[in-house]
Amino acid sequence: MAVPAASLLTASALCPRESMQVTSSRFNQMWVVRNQRSFNNHVKRVFLQSSLRRSSSKGPVWPRASQSNGNTVITTEKLNQEIGCLGVKVEEGEGKLPKLVLKSNGGSEAEIYLFGGCISSWKIPNGKDLLFVRPDAVFNGQKPISGGIPHCFPQFGPGLIQQHGFARNMT
Numbered sequence: 037m038a039v040p041a042a043s044l045l046t047a048s049a050l051c052p053r054e055s056m057q058v059t060s061s062r063f064n065q066m067w068v069v070r071n072q073r074s075f076n077n078h079v080k081r082v083f084l085q086s087s088l089r090r091s092s093s094k095g096p097v098w099p100r101a102s103q104s105n106g107n108t109v110i111t112t113e114k115l116n117q118e119i120g121c122l123g124v125k126v127e128e129g130e131g132k133l134p135k136l137v138l139k140s141n142g143g144s145e146a147e148i149y150l151f152g153g154c155i156s157s158w159k160i161p162n163g164k165d166l167l168f169v170r171p172d173a174v175f176n177g178q179k180p181i182s183g184g185i186p187h188c189f190p191q192f193g194p195g196l197i198q199q200h201g202f203a204r205n206m207t
């Protein structure tokens with residue numbers, strides 16, 4: 037399961053002083069993160085190297101949504117067998133994308149799309165949803181889901197790679 041990769045990436049961004057291991061199933065690598073700056077530099081190096089190998093006359097090819105979708109298709113049923121448990125269920129969400137539905141004893145509920153690890157909904161016990169996605173958000177497993185609580189990594193906003201980084205395209 038690759039979801040923890042996105043979560044760990046965010047955790048490393050939130051805890052820059054912590055040393056932690058970050059695994060990426062997509063790149064089959066494990067990094068020991070000692071600090072955020074060196075991790076970001078490492079990520080940039082990895083992408084620079086791979087993009088230079090694929091560079092054209094137009095310059096380096098940075099990873100984009102359409103290139104991040106080469107994962108094996110796994111059914112909701114199989115995902116439930118792997119990670120489902122009391123209060124944690126995988127359901128088919130918008131665009132047939134799998135989402136985790138978390139239910140607490142206290143009556144609150146959250147939904148997390150595995151694509152990008154995007155938290156799209158958090159309902160408090162009275163049923164009121166405190167999060168929202170953009171009304172025109174696309175759920176096609178290629179374009180990042182706009183809204184909710186996304187994983188923007190390794191950058192926020194525009195920069196060397198696509199807006200808000202590549203983590204929003206990871207599954």
Ligand SMILES: O=P(O)(O)OC[C@H]1O[C@@H](O)[C@H](O)[C@@H](O)[C@@H]1O
Pocket residue numbers: 180181182183193199200
């Ligand atoms: O449309 P995206 O890629 O999901 O980005 C979400 C938002 O990200 C913000 O950083 C931008 O200022 C907004 O303009 C944008 O709508």
